[in-house]
Amino acid sequence: MFTYVTDVHDTEQAIAAGGLVPVVVLQDAADAAPLAEALLAGGLRCVEVTFRTDAAAAAIAAMARYPELLVGAGTVLTVEQAGRALDAGARFVVSPGFGPAVVRQCAGAGVPVYPGAATATEIQMAVDAGLRTVKFFPAEPLGGAPMVQALAAPFRDMRFIPTGGITSAQLPAYLALPSVLAVGGTWMVAPDLLAARDWAEVTRRTAAAVAVAADSRKER
Numbered sequence: 001m002f003t004y005v006t007d008v009h010d011t012e013q014a015i016a017a018g019g020l021v022p023v024v025v026l027q028d029a030a031d032a033a034p035l036a037e038a039l040l041a042g043g044l045r046c047v048e049v050t051f052r053t054d055a056a057a058a059a060i061a062a063m064a065r066y067p068e069l070l071v072g073a074g075t076v077l078t079v080e081q082a083g084r085a086l087d088a089g090a091r092f093v094v095s096p097g098f099g100p101a102v103v104r105q106c107a108g109a110g111v112p113v114y115p116g117a118a119t120a121t122e123i124q125m126a127v128d129a130g131l132r133t134v135k136f137f138p139a140e141p142l143g144g145a146p147m148v149q150a151l152a153a154p155f156r157d158m159r160f161i162p163t164g165g166i167t168s169a170q171l172p173a174y175l176a177l178p179s180v181l182a183v184g185g186t187w188m189v190a191p192d193l194l195a196a197r198d199w200a201e202v203t204r205r206t207a208a209a210v211a212v213a214a215d216s217r218k219e220r
């Protein structure tokens with residue numbers, strides 16, 4: 001349980017605590033507050049709001065008002081987006097690939113940044129940049145948990161947030177790996193649920209995922 005995150009280490013601990021990063025695409029920032037409450041009711045205290053829509057910055061600002069929720073920004077492709085994310089109160093930043101300018105900007109601001117990495121070369125770029133956690137994207141098409149395990153072998157200090165094509169069914173295989181910090185995905189916050197404002201179903205899927213994640217961790 002945490003109420004306030006002060007540095008990179010605390011942020012990673014907070015993300016690792018639930019083992020899940022719901023990846024949200026919000027069309028309307030007015031939905032941010034009910035969504036935050038639905039996730040919290042499901043037992044999750046972390047969310048990634050993607051810059052796939054114009055509502056992202058306002059949604060991050062609305063969710064950042066919940067002190068028990070760790071709110072990050074996703075799909076951050078440019079320094080302009082990163083700046084808006086940080087101004088809105090994002091406490092971590094995620095990108096689909098490795099963007100040196102975004103990584104430098106976040107590191108300079110002291111905000112944890114998790115760039116996407118799909119190959120050993122990209123992981124080595126993250127090592128060069130002084131990072132110790134990357135998003136592994138797109139996880140399922142790239143080979144899933146066995147691929148993470150294979151990549152983790154030479155990168156002993158690297159932690160991974162596999163994301164892309166994952167649902168509850170694949171969660172245990174990923175979370176059984178000590179190198180996996182958390183698993184990201186949209187299945188708890190699927191676009192059809194958000195469009196229908198079906199917050200009860202978001203809470204139900206979140207609670208189910210939280211339970212699977214907790215069980216999977218016991219296997220480590």
Ligand SMILES: O=C(O)C(=O)C[C@H](O)[C@H](O)COP(=O)(O)O
Pocket residue numbers: 023050052074075076094095096116137163164165166184185186187
């Ligand atoms: O937007 C980004 O920055 C991305 O890198 C892509 C998302 O993480 C995936 O789209 C996750 O979505 P699912 O595969 O539905 O779980």
